[in-house]
Amino acid sequence: MSIIHQNYQNMLNKIFKDVINTEFHDISFTNYVDLVMNFNNEIFRCARLTLKKYFESIDEYYKNSDERKRKYYTKGKYSRYLVTIFGEIYFEREYYVPIYSTEDDGFFFIDKFLGLKPGDTYDPIVKALLMEAKASQSFQKAADDVSKLISTRNDRTIHISRQTVFNIFKSFDISDDFYSFFDSPIDSETLYVILDEKYISSQDKDHESIMVKHAVIYSGKTKIGKNRNKLDGKLVISSIDGVETFANEINTIIDNNYANIKNIIIAGDGANWIYSCYRDITSIEKVNKTFVLDKFHCCQAINNITKDDDYKALLYDYLFHDKKADFITICNSIIDSNPERIDTINDKLSYILNNWGSIQHMKNPLFIGCPMESHIANDLAKPFARDPKAYKRKNLRKHIKLRDYQLNEINIFNLYLHKDKNICITDTLYESDFNHSTNIPALYSNHTNTRNNLHDLCYKLNNITTL
Numbered sequence: 001m002s003i004i005h006q007n008y009q010n011m012l013n014k015i016f017k018d019v020i021n022t023e024f025h026d027i028s029f030t031n032y033v034d035l036v037m038n039f040n041n042e043i044f045r046c047a048r049l050t051l052k053k054y055f056e057s058i059d060e061y062y063k064n065s066d067e068r069k070r071k072y073y074t075k076g077k078y079s080r081y082l083v084t085i086f087g088e089i090y091f092e093r094e095y096y097v098p099i100y101s102t103e104d105d106g107f108f109f110i111d112k113f114l115g116l117k118p119g120d121t122y123d124p125i126v127k128a129l130l131m132e133a134k135a136s137q138s139f140q141k142a143a144d145d146v147s148k149l150i151s152t153r154n155d156r157t158i159h160i161s162r163q164t165v166f167n168i169f170k171s172f173d174i175s176d177d178f179y180s181f182f183d184s185p186i187d188s189e190t191l192y193v194i195l196d197e198k199y200i201s202s203q204d205k206d207h208e209s210i211m212v213k214h215a216v217i218y219s220g221k222t223k224i225g226k227n228r229n230k231l232d233g234k235l236v237i238s239s240i241d242g243v244e245t246f247a248n249e250i251n252t253i254i255d256n257n258y259a260n261i262k263n264i265i266i267a268g269d270g271a272n273w274i275y276s277c278y279r280d281i282t283s284i285e286k287v288n289k290t291f292v293l294d295k296f297h298c299c300q301a302i303n304n305i306t307k308d309d310d311y312k313a314l315l316y317d318y319l320f321h322d323k324k325a326d327f328i329t330i331c332n333s334i335i336d337s338n339p340e341r342i343d344t345i346n347d348k349l350s351y352i353l354n355n356w357g358s359i360q361h362m363k364n365p366l367f368i369g370c371p372m373e374s375h376i377a378n379d380l381a382k383p384f385a386r387d388p389k390a391y392k393r394k395n396l397r398k399h400i401k402l403r404d405y406q407l408n409e410i411n412i413f414n415l416y417l418h419k420d421k422n423i424c425i426t427d428t429l430y431e432s433d434f435n436h437s438t439n440i441p442a443l444y445s446n447h448t449n450t451r452n453n454l455h456d457l458c459y460k461l462n463n464i465t466t467l
Helices: 003-023 032-064 066-071 109-114 124-134 139-151 162-171 243-257 272-280 295-305 309-320 324-337 339-354 356-363 372-384 393-407 412-419 425-429 447-462
Strands: 072-084 087-098 190-200 210-218 220-225 228-232 235-239 263-268 288-293
Touching (some): 003 032, 032 066, 032 109, 072 124, 124 139, 124 393, 124 412, 162 393, 190 243, 190 372, 210 228, 210 243, 210 272, 210 393, 235 243, 243 272, 263 272, 288 295, 288 356, 295 309, 295 356, 309 324, 324 339
Parallel strands (some): 263 288
Antiparallel strands (some): 190 210, 210 235
8 A cells, every 4th residue: 555545544544533432423222123223324424424524624734735825726615515325425625726827727626636526416436336236227227226225324315316327327438348258268169159139119210129139158057956057158248230240249259258169059040140140250260160040939930830739749740850841741731721821831931941950950969058038038128128219329339238248247336437537536636637727837846746745745634633
C-alpha cells in the first residue's frame, strides 16, 4: 500500500472510530429481530456520518492550505446529495475559482478528489449494482431490486427510476470484446457448438423483429441430477450481425479458450444461416466437423405430420434406420387419408428430407444431445422477449453483449467500475484533472511536486485529532 493510501486510510479510520465512540446509539431490543434490525440501522447511519465528516474534513483542509490561497478564491459552500450503498448522505463543500482567470473555471475540490461527476445523484458503486442487476432483468426490475437493497440501509425508502437505470446503461461503455474467459485453454478432443436464434420485437420505425443469433460452446456434460446435466467449459455468444461476423467471433472464442480439438459437433435446427455458420466455423487442420440436426425439431416435424401413434412409430423407425423410401411412402399414405393437410405434411416432409443426412448423424457416438431450446429460453427469451417493441437495434447490441458477459461469468460490477474509472481515489489529484485553463498554472507544477505536496497533505491529515 502506498504512503498516500495509507494516510488516507488512517484518517478515515480515526474519523470512523470517533463517530462510533460519540454517535453510536444504545441498541434497545426485546427479541432477536429487534437486535439485528436496530444494529443494522445504527451501523449504516454511522457509516453515512463517517463519509460526510471525512469528505468535509478533506475539503476544509484544502480550503485552508497555502496552495489553495495562492491559486483559488472560495465562493461559498454548496451542499451535495449522494446516494451510496449505505444510504443517502448530504455534505458541504466549497466552490473554488482561479484567481488569475476571467472565465468561470470554478470547481469543487472534493468532487474532483472523489472522482464524482457533476450532477450525479448515485455514486459509482450504486451504478455498478444497477448494471449488474440489469444484465439479467428489465430496467424497472433492476431499479426496484437495488432501491430495495439501499432502502434497508437508509432512514427512508429510496426510489430509483427506470429512466435512471436506462441513462446509466446508455452511458456505460461496454465496447471492449472479451474472448478469453478461462485462466488457461481447456483441453478437449471434442468440442460442441449448438446454434439457434430468437426474434426480438423492435422499436424501430419498420417494427421488424430483430434476429439475435445465439451460440453455446462447451466441451462436454456432467450429470448432476436425475434429469439434469451441467455443460462443462461452457461459453455463450450472441449477435445481431451477419453470419460471417458471427462465425468469426465463434472462431476467436474457440481459438482462445479450447485446445487440442480433434472433433467439432455442431447442432441446430437446420436453418440456412446455421448451415452457413457451420461451413464458416473453424478450418483448423485435422479437425473433423459434423453437423447434427437438433432432435427436438426432428420430433416436432414428425408430430406435425401425424398424431397417430402407430404412424409415428413407423416414421421414427424408418427415419432412424435410414429407410428414406419407406419414410416417403408412409407420408404419402398419410396424405391420402388427410388430403386437407397436404400442405403441412409436404412442408414437414421436405424439412426432414433436406436434413436427412444431418439426422443420421444423431447416431454418431460423439453426439450428446442439443439442449438449445432451454438456453434460448433462459439466455434470451426470459430477459428480452417479455416486453414487446422494447428495443432499438442500436441498443439491443449493447443489451445482448452485457447479457453474454454475465452468462460467461464476467464480473459486471467490477467491469462498470473500471470502465467508469472510479477505482483509485488518488488518481484525481494529478495536474491533468485540475488544469482548468491553459492560462492558469496547474494546481501542482509537476508530478514530483504533486507527490511531495500530497505526502505533506496526507501527513497533516493523518495527525488531525479534531474535526
